[in-house]
Amino acid sequence: MIMDERQFLQQLAEHEGILFKICRLYRDTPEDREDLFQEIMYQLWKSLPGYEARSKFSTWLYKIALSTALVHFRRRRPAIVYMPALPEVPAQADENRLLELLAPLDAADKALMALYLEDLSYAEIAEITGITENNVGVRLNRIRARIKKHINASSWKN
Amino acid sequence: MEELKAAWQNMGAGHKSPEDLKTYLRKMPVRRGVLFQMILETTLFALFLVFYYDAFDGHKKPLYLNLLLAGAVGFVVLHNLTGIVQAMNVLKGKHLRDVLTAYSAHLKVFAAISVASRLAMYICLMLFFTYAIELNTFKVWVLIGAAFIFIAQMVVLVRTWLKRIDAADPGRFAGQ
CATH class of the missing domain: 1.10.1740.10 (RNA polymerase sigma factor, region 2, helix turn helix motif)
Incomplete structure (x- = not known):
């Protein structure tokens, strides 16, 4: 071993x-x-x-x-x-907001984003997932575009 | 995106003590719970198989009905046992797509056998218990109730397997 x-x-x-x-x-x-x-x-x-x-x-x-x-x-x-009542102030930490943004993604896109957010290179992400580097780039661009749309709609920082 | 990366990297991750990690490796508490459930269910089916003949007057039913029921319940027990063995297996593959391809192919076969064997068992149970009975209103309602429970269980079973198969779909990592 x-x-x-x-x-x-x-x-x-x-x-x-x-x-x-x-x-x-x-x-x-x-x-x-x-x-x-x-x-x-x-x-x-x-x-x-x-x-x-x-x-x-x-x-x-x-x-x-x-x-x-x-x-x-x-x-x-x-x-x-x-909850007995709605909270008066919606106190959301950045990490909760991040998880909310990632929640609608499907399981595979979540995996790609997790590796991207960990700062792995496209080559490393390709090695782990089994898709080509090119495809990693294309899919991450799509995911980032979707997330940006949500960020613009709701604003990242409250 | 840099803010998202920072949020991810600063995420409160939690911590397990070395003792906790050691316990997980050696005792696998959650896995034990799942295995216990599977073993319990299999044992109940096996007990039914042992006692049904005396408890439900198997000697008053034709041989073919006894064989059908015993065969169908026995098959479910065997299938459950293979499930217990397979739950011990580790995921195999060079990368995520490989892992999902192998796992998904196996899961589809296992699910199909699981659904077919349960359906066969329910049909055999109905045949066995309705053989040569004189129907009256009460018995008809009991039969309808039993059929309803069986159908509901089949719907839940099929939906559960479909969800699991969908979650492991290797197409999610298809190349372009």
Whole structure:
């Protein structure tokens, strides 16, 4: 095996931020995110023997994490929380606004945007997703145009 | 777009302690829960198979009906067991498109067998329990109620599988 459990956990601790972000991007409730996080951990650990050290650990991790997010079954329905009254001030952090903008995208476009927002190059995104660099560019342009339209309609900062 | 990137990169990501991560690797709590549910359902079907003959007067029904019912329920049990084994598998593929192509092909076959076997089981159950009964108004309503429950379950099952198949559609990563 390319790394033992201790080394694997060390690598994971370094990259856990991306796992949390993917879980937030693809799941709405804390319980669903926890399920997905654990499923990604399982898939990463079981796929480890297939990891080749010549590719970057982060590239391999993105591939497994996004694949899992795309195919993992959602066990629970999103919880509906009834508020006693509407909040007086809609306090929205940038990250919540960002997730709202990404929410209407389909699962594949979310994956492309996550990799783009992580600042990966088109070549790296192409390697992870399996589509051509050219196609990555075309699709990201379309997605960005859609998002910009929403930003213009609602304004990014409140 | 730079603001979006900054928002993404500064997103409050959360943190798991090394002990939590170790627990996930060794105990897989959520997976255990899912597996427990699957094993419980399979066990209930298997128990039905063991006890139905005495409990529901199998000896008063023709052999072919007993064989049909036992075969149909037995097939659902076997299919569930393959599902439990497959739930242990890891995703395979060089990249996302590869993973989805392999997974989707497998999922479609599994889903088709799942729906067909459930339908066959419900039909065999209806045939078994309605064999040589004298219908009266009450029994007719019971039969309609049972048929309604079976149809509702089939609709839910088909919709669930269609959603899962759609989510894993490799066409989403089709090249141009």
